[in-house]
Amino acid sequence: MRKIVCFDLEGPLSPQDNAFEVMGLLDGGKEVFEKISKFDDIISLEGREGYEPGDTLSLIAPFLVAEGIDENNVLEISNKAKVVNGSKELVNRLKKDGWIVKIISTSYSYHAHTIGDRIGVPSEDIWCTQIDFNELQKLISKDLKNRIKEVSHEIVEIDEIDGLVEKLDSFFFKELPKTEYGNPLERVKVVGGAKKLEAVKEISKKYKVPLQDISVVGDSITDYKMLGEIKKHDGKSIVFNGNQYAIPNAKYAVGSENIRYIEPILNSNEPEKLVTQWEKNIEKIEKNTESAPKPIKDLLIELETSIPDIRLVREEETEEIVKKHIKYRKTVRGEAADLG
Structure with missing residues (x-):
């Protein structure tokens, strides 16, 4: 049986939220991104038809293009961008051990391919969001450009959630579609929640490997569908430094500054037993790492890091895991930790 692992990129492999940082090139751009990201979370979770977690990258595109941002800026x-500690080493070790390594990312292709190249995952093994800035530029008239800038200033001033949702809903799905730009979701088709799951299923079909034998690693709202599907099939569904949207949908939760700590779970034939043994002995392990299961003990000795937080995700412990992971997210991801 072939061993396949699919990684989300932003979070597990690189701490940078590239779109957030690119929006930072605009005056007040990070605030605009945060507002649109909040809007994205809200309408994604309400289950709006035709909208998926991660479609933020469709919605910010008009703002980027109106300010002359292009692929060179991305x-x-x-x-x-940095890469997460241990990510390059993990990919190399997995490949040497016969694993097929894929990246399934919401990121724009320019960023996803850059990080993939740095850690040893070629572009043909990466699913990501395609965007053509030159083509989009042709769709934005001077009047629309001015209107987009106006909306940018308006939404920064809105603090009340209902008002923000009403304003952005009206602009993106009523006003903008009447212009030459059209429906933003059609202009940039994001590899978000559902499309990530589609990619996993496509990989499963291509390699003739059942879903229960595919491992997935994610951390945020765009990953919850693929995490949940693999968990449902009792596969290795791993959240690494996750948030409140991803953690409940995973089977295993790993909090650490080094992603190598997911390696023992990936390589174990009995991952549930391994993690249960770790949890059972954690108090002893904190005093003496010799008490740790051997695969994790070996990593602790090699990496010389603080003791990671490794658990099975149980409903009654989800809130506690989220609190633990918030600390790791802030340490590893900085500003990007608070984004959905």
Whole structure:
């Protein structure tokens, strides 16, 4: 049986939220991104038809294009991005051990391919969001450009959630579709929640590997569908430094500054037994790492890090896990930790 693992990119492999940082090139752009991201979370969770977690990257595109942002700006920001500790080593070790490594990312292709290249995952093994800035530029008239800038200033001033949702709903899905730009979701088709799951199923079909034998690693709202589906099939569904949207949908939760700590779970034939043994002995392990299960003990000795938080995700412990992971997210991801 072939061993396949599918990683989300932003979070597990690179701490940068590239779109957030690119929006930071605009005056007040990070605030605009945060508002649109909140809107994205709300309408995604309400289950609006035709909308998926991660479609933020469709919605910010008009704002970027109106300010003359293009792929060169995305690449410039991407080239400054760090990778998560242990990510390159993990990919290399998995490949040497016969794993097929895929990335399924909401990120714009320019960023996803840059990070993939740095950690050893070629572009043909990456699913990500395609965007053509030159084509979009042709769709924005001077009047529309001015209107987009106006809306940008307006939404920054809105603090009340209902007012924000009403304003953005009206602009994106009533006003903008009447212009030459059209429906933003059609202009940039994001690899978000449902499309990530579609990618996993496509990989399963291509390699003739059942879903229960595919491992997935994610951390946020765009990952909850693929995490949940693999968990449902009793596969290795792993959340790494996750948030409140991802954690309840995973089977295993790993909080750490180094992603190598998911390796023992990936390589174990009995991952549930391994993690249960770790949980059972955690108090002893905190005093003496010799008490840790051997695969994790070996990593603790090799990496010389603080003791990671490794658990099975149980409903009654979800809130506690979220609190633990918030700390890791802030340490590893900085500003991006608070985004959905």
